[in-house]
Amino acid sequence: xxxxxxxxxxxxxxxxxxxxxxxxxxxxxxxxxxxxxxxxxxxxxxxxxxxxxxxxxxxxxxxxxxxxxxxxxxxxxxxxxxxxxxxxxxxxxxxxxxxxxxxxxxxxxxxxxxx
Amino acid sequence: xxxxxxxxxxxxxxxxxxxxxxxxxxxxxxxxxxxxxxxxxxxxxxxxxxxxxxxxxxxxxxxxxxxxxxxxxxxxxxxxxxxxxxxxxxxxxxxxxxxxxxxxxxxxxxxxx
Numbered sequence: 001x002x003x004x005x006x007x008x009x010x011x012x013x014x015x016x017x018x019x020x021x022x023x024x025x026x027x028x029x030x031x032x033x034x035x036x037x038x039x040x041x042x043x044x045x046x047x048x049x050x051x052x053x054x055x056x057x058x059x060x061x062x063x064x065x066x067x068x069x070x071x072x073x074x075x076x077x078x079x080x081x082x083x084x085x086x087x088x089x090x091x092x093x094x095x096x097x098x099x100x101x102x103x104x105x106x107x108x109x110x111x112x113x114x115x
Numbered sequence: 116x117x118x119x120x121x122x123x124x125x126x127x128x129x130x131x132x133x134x135x136x137x138x139x140x141x142x143x144x145x146x147x148x149x150x151x152x153x154x155x156x157x158x159x160x161x162x163x164x165x166x167x168x169x170x171x172x173x174x175x176x177x178x179x180x181x182x183x184x185x186x187x188x189x190x191x192x193x194x195x196x197x198x199x200x201x202x203x204x205x206x207x208x209x210x211x212x213x214x215x216x217x218x219x220x221x222x223x224x225x226x227x228x
Binding site: 004033041104105 | 117119121124156157158159160161204206213214215216217218219220221
């Protein structure tokens with residue numbers, strides 16, 4: 001596709017349930033990032049994939065959060081045993097290697113609400 | 116700890132006037148700075164950037180100023196238009212560090228017609 005696609009666009013889940021959020025990056029973009037925006041907060045870095053290198057997981061807030069990227073393309077962010085504080089907009093971005101530092105292209109995000 | 120700080124959560128400006136959005140950073144290793152604009156229900160989009168070797172970068176109605184000694188940058192929009200109403204995020208990065216962009220909390224700009 002022409003842009004970064006995220007699904008679902010909205011997700012309401014009960015506390016304690018697991019959720020999976022999906023990101024389809026732009027074809028050929030080897031770098032993929034997950035951020036989240038909680039109410040009143042900025043864009044908080046979660047995890048970063050670059051090609052075949054080990055991902056940078058330094059931003060994951062707890063071990064309930066994990067992400068994988070299959071075949072260097074689609075990425076799934078999984079949140080286990082969701083809590084109310086996990087409610088946020090989860091944004092995915094991808095970047096072409098020579099796309100420059102301004103080359104991040106963001107998806108529209110998944111709005112997660114934990115009730 | 117917030118390495119990139121946008122201390123004004125919101126700003127309201129009359130159409131045609133200048134909008135000034137401010138950003139401060141704490142990490143002296145940051146070497147490249149960017150502004151992103153975000154409309155509701157959309158992802159952030161790149162607006163303008165500046166390298167630390169410059170103190171000003173201009174693109175149409177948008178100008179970014181960098182004061183490296185003060186660890187401060189600002190985005191000027193002139194003249195402001197109603198379509199500029201959005202949330203503006205300041206971001207910083209260490210280009211050689213293979214690290215992701217670090218964002219501030221954003222400033223919501225409202226341009227009043």
